[in-house]
Amino acid sequence: MKKSLLLVAVVLLVAGGVGAFVWNRGDGAEKSAQATGEVVVRTTADPGxxxxxxxxxxxxxxxxxxxxxxxxxxxxxxxxxxxxxxxxxxxxxxxxxxxxxxxxxxxxxxxxxxxxxxxxxxxxxxxxxxxxxxxxxxxxxxxxx
CATH class of the missing domain: 3.10.450.100 (NTF2-like; domain 1)
Structure with a gap:
């Protein structure tokens, strides 16, 4: 019984960790600079x-x-x-x-x-x-x- 509970706990922790990783990563797209607090400096090389x-x-x-x-x-x-x-x-x-x-x-x-x-x-x-x-x-x- 203890082994079963330990196994379930490990599976839940791993699944939660993978889920959190996928959730935070999104579809592989970069997070916007505004969302991450990053300052983006533009130069004349940038569009517009x-x-x-x-x-x-x-x-x-x-x-x-x-x-x-x-x-x-x-x-x-x-x-x-x-x-x-x-x-x-x-x-x-x-x-x-x-x-x-x-x-x-x-x-x-x-x-x-x-x-x-x-x-x-x-x-x-x-x-x-x-x-x-x-x-x-x-x-x-x-x-x-």
Whole structure:
């Protein structure tokens, strides 16, 4: 009798372990990054990212003219006060060039390296962080590169 109960217990444990393994594994498909808590970083090599980069590049290249006109619509809502008087942010004649190879995106936030070149030729490189807000890419912040 004891051997029978022990055998039944072992069979149940093995069956439970196999069942749990199969249940957690699913049909062999990977679990979504969201379900596992994994952070997925996208680059221009990933499908759809080149188009996102193009949209952000248009925003970045338009910043000098927008800032000269005191237009803050390209800034994220929470960042507008942080930037202060945007007319002082970029001297007249400044051009901005995006380094496409630096594109990194996680969800609705992305970053890219940008080189700001003043009309005299002096350049500054910085990281620009953008966020997808109300259907548009907007500048969230900048940091030293």
């Amino acid at each position: 990212e080149a188009e996102r980069l193009t949209a952000v590049t248009r925003v970045v290249e338009g910043l000098p003219a927008q800032f000269a006109a005191a237009d803050t619509s390209a800034l994220a809502a929470g960042s507008r006060d942080q930037f202060g008087d945007v007319r002082k942010a970029l001297p007249v004649g400044t051009t901005l060039a995006v380094d496409a190879a630096s594109w990194r995106r996680t969800g609705s936030v992305a970053s890219v390296l940008v080189t700001a070149t003043r009309s005299g030729g002096e350049s500054t490189r910085f990281r620009l962080v953008v966020i997808r807000e109300e259907g548009a890419w907007r500048v969230l912040s900048t940091t030293a590169a």
